[in-house]
Amino acid sequence: MSTQTADHTDIRATNLAAVLGFLRRQAPCSRAAIASGTGLNKATVTSIVGDLLDRRLVRETQQTQNHVGRPATLLVLDGSAYAAIGLEVSARGLSALAYDTAGEQVLRWHRAGPGVDAGPAKTIAALAALARRAITTVQSSGRRVLGITVGVPGLVNRDGAVVLAAGLGWRDVALQADLAAALGRPDIPVNVDNDASLAVLAEHLYGPLAGSENLIELNGDTGVGAGIIVDGRPLRGHLGYVGEIGHLRLVADGPVCGCGRRGCLEALASLPAILSRIDGLTDPDPQIQLEHLIRRADAGEAAVTKVLAEAGTHLGHGIAALVNILNPGYVVLGGSYALLATHLSPTITKSLHESAIAPDAGGCTIVASTFPHTATPLGATAQALAPLTMGHLPSLA
Amino acid sequence: MSTQTADHTDIRATNLAAVLGFLRRQAPCSRAAIASGTGLNKATVTSIVGDLLDRRLVRETQQTQNHVGRPATLLVLDGSAYAAIGLEVSARGLSALAYDTAGEQVLRWHRAGPGVDAGPAKTIAALAALARRAITTVQSSGRRVLGITVGVPGLVNRDGAVVLAAGLGWRDVALQADLAAALGRPDIPVNVDNDASLAVLAEHLYGPLAGSENLIELNGDTGVGAGIIVDGRPLRGHLGYVGEIGHLRLVADGPVCGCGRRGCLEALASLPAILSRIDGLTDPDPQIQLEHLIRRADAGEAAVTKVLAEAGTHLGHGIAALVNILNPGYVVLGGSYALLATHLSPTITKSLHESAIAPDAGGCTIVASTFPHTATPLGATAQALAPLTMGHLPSLA
Known part of the structure; x- marks a missing residue:
């Protein structure tokens, strides 16, 4: 933001976000600590904290700082008033997660998908x-739902329509509009985004790689997609159709793809492609098939570890294309790839280093996500809370 | 930039840049127009313009505005004091370009490379x-050289060393250090960057696509590399090794690559790969080979147009990988690809649309560069002037 073009509202939001x-x-910290930490003057901090107290986004607590002197009034985040809901659609089923504005989990559910x-x-x-x-559960905890964001494995346009999700067999599905209509809650904003783009947001904000400037999350639960943070920012592109590494052609005359x-x-x-190549996975629920796959791989069954x-090897070649173009510091194996990481990583690393042009794959490290089940809905809650994070307060109820 | 963390020097630089x-x-424009256009107050504008006048970066001119009233003192950029030099190393030879701070070309040379x-x-x-x-020529025009930037077709690390330039056969060449030592001019900063990254900067700053937020320039004069602007900013990545699309494997057991x-x-x-497949191009200068190639292609020689x-077709597949991952609004065919665009574009477009997963290739348009000979050195001059563009004044001589 350039100082000379900021109007008063922008500055207030910027300061509130800070x-x-x-x-x-x-937190916990005093108003004085906030002032010195952000560079804002004390009157501004007092005024902003007043707004945050009014909306129950922070609360005061009495505490002795540094174990000396009289107790000071300190501030902590208050999560009792608002929460956001993150949803995920994948071949593994449907997931829901809600977090309040203090970062506490309100609910976490998974159900087998309709298939x-x-x-x-x-x-x-x-x-x-x-x-x-989920709305009912959040509300009965006394919190208002600030927003719902849904992650889907496919191309999502600016209207929240799923233009193409080959792994789901979806084409031109007006998900955002249809879900909003089904909910009938115009007070709750509904958004839709690509699952991997949301998952990488969770990695970028939380967990061991938080703050990494060049970070890619690879998810293969349904199709294969990459969420991308470059130079500290989520990649968006011209129309938002980024990270579609799943349709890189690796084998001439290879198996037919959903596309x-x-x-x-x-x-x-992808996980469905892997599952289809393993004999004896007969449970109709792909989540249970995955659990069987992991158990047999961990037991060292040769046919499974070979697949x-x-x-x-294929994933390593795909990651090499990402590495050659984007030079990430980390590629995070997300979703089921994280659960299978010990079996996938050796050949991923080998084929990545064979195919990447930069020495040492440009310094890229392959890691398994620490959120294998929740990265997408977790990133979705963060996106639903983005207006607040950017300093725009919810209206007083 | 966040308002609350900016110190006085930052603000002065930001305002000067504005x-x-x-x-x-x-330009030409009055101090009052600058104040109203930038949102800065008049005293600040007067003070900044004073600094710019002192350094001969702007000058005053008497002019009647709007054809009415008394003549006002207007300001224009002054290019008489400083210039920057952009250089390019490619298989086509060596190029030099110098631009002054008012955007006027001071020199433009090309010589056949040492090969x-x-x-x-x-x-x-x-x-x-x-x-x-080039330094002598710029200086004899009365200008000081603010910097030299060199574009090379390869991976360049943060010290300006060329880690790998397969098309030149270079590996671990300390170009920045060696060139600076050869010049013996510690007063002139020397920088080295990837050729395509500089070329896309020229497209992003000048010419018909200036300001495009998602823009890729493809250059194949030596190797094949892509310069990338995403979401309005040049892509840098973890170590700067971005855009290396040239080593995407398209044909199993295809021809051996320099890598x-x-x-x-x-x-x-790449251009060298294309030239090697055309019979009868015997001139040792690749620039002249290219001219012969274009002449024979324009004449419709079947063997040439087939190659x-x-x-x-191959380029279209490579561009599809860029499109699937980055969703650019434009892919610019740079260098010799621009000169060959009428012959390359039909099959590029066809294979791009076959391989891109998003409908209509995600809205990507293929265009030929309007700077086929100078995009890299032009971007290099812009990079050498970047400190000034960011508001950091050269020291008073």
Whole structure:
């Protein structure tokens, strides 16, 4: 933001965001500590804290600082008034997560999906039922829902429509509009974004790699997609269709992909592609199939570890394309890839280092996500809270 | 920049950059117009303009505004005091360009290179000779040289060393240090960057696509590399090794690439790869070979247009990988690709649309650069002037 073009409202929001950010990292802390930490003057801090107290976004606590002197009035984040809901649609099922504004988890649910064959209408109905239940649960905890964001494995346009989700068999599904209509709650903003773009936001904000400036999260639960943080910012691109590494053609005349082409990374190394190559996984729930797969791989069953090693080789070639173009510091294996990381990583690393042009793969480290089940809905709650994080207060109820 | 953490020096630089930027777009203009256009108060503008007048970065001119009233004192950029030099090393030879701070070209030279087989020492000696001659020419025009930036087709690390330039056969060449030592001018900063990263800067700042937020320039004069602007900013990545699309493997067991692998885009569709597939191009100067190639292609010689159509197909597949990952609004065919655009574009567009996953290739338009000969050195002059553009004044001589 350039100082000379900022108007008063912008400055107020910027300052409010700075105070909230400082509290998130440093609370409990005094008004004086906020002032010195943010460089804002004390009157401004007092005024902003007043607004935050009014909305129950912070609360006061009596505490002795540094174990000496009289107790000072310190401030902490208050999560009792507001929360955000993150949802995820994947071949593994539907997930819901809610976090309050103090960073406490309010609920976390997973249910077996209606299945990829169910079609979008049935899935949206199930998602709406899950969202309604989540809203009720958040509200009965006394909190207002500030927003709902849904992650889906596909191309999402600026209207929240899913232009293409090959792994779900969806094309031109007006998810945001349909879900909002099904909920009938115009007071709660509904947004839709790509699952990997949300997952990488969770990695960028929370967990061991928080703050990494060049970070990619690879998710293969349904299709294969990459969420990308470059130079400290989420990559958006011209229309938001970024990170679609799943349709890189790796094998001429390879297996048919959901997109209609052949030999795509997704057709070779997505979780559904891996599961389809393992005999004896008969449970209809892909989540249970995954658990069986992990158990048999951990037991060292040769046919299973061979399929995973081959998938790792393909993933390494795909990651090499990302590395050659984007030079990330980290590639995070997300979702089921994180759960399978010990089996995938050796061949991923080998083929990455063979295919990457920069020495030592440009300093790229492959790590497993510490949020294998929740990165997407967690990133979705962060996105639903983004207006507040940017300093825009919810209206007083 | 956040308002609350800016110290006085930062603010002065930001404001100075805003005044220079306004003058670049709007000059001639009055101090009052600058104040109202930038939102700065008049005293600040007067003080900044004073500094700029002292350093001959702007000058006053008497002019009647709007054809009415008494003549007002207007300000224009003054290029008489400073210039920057941009250099390029490629398989086509060596280029030099100098621009003054008012955007006027001071010199533009091209010479046949010492050749790819000459080795780095010989090339750096030739480059230093060219740079010395450029410095002398700029100085005899009365201008001080603010900096020299060199574009090379390869991976450049943060010390300006060329880690790998497969198309030149270079590995671990300390170009920045060696060139600076050869010049013996510690008063002139020397920088080195990837050629395509500089070329896309020229497209982003000047010409018909100036200001485009998501823009890629593809250059194949030596290797094949992409310069990338995403969400309005040049992509840098973890160590600066970005845009290396040239080593995407497109054909299993394809021709051997300079990197040692097989079937890379670069081995199939770089200018040297194209030239090597055309019979009868015997001139030792690749620039003259290119001219012959263009002449024969324009004349419709079937063997030539067939080679170009095949190269276009490969380029389209490579561009599709960029499109799937980055969703650019434009891909600019730079360097010799721009000169060959009419022959390459049909198959590029066809294979891009076959391979891109987003509908209509995510809204990506393929265009030919309007700076086919100078994008890299032009971007290099812009980079050498970046400290001034960011508001940091040169010291008073």
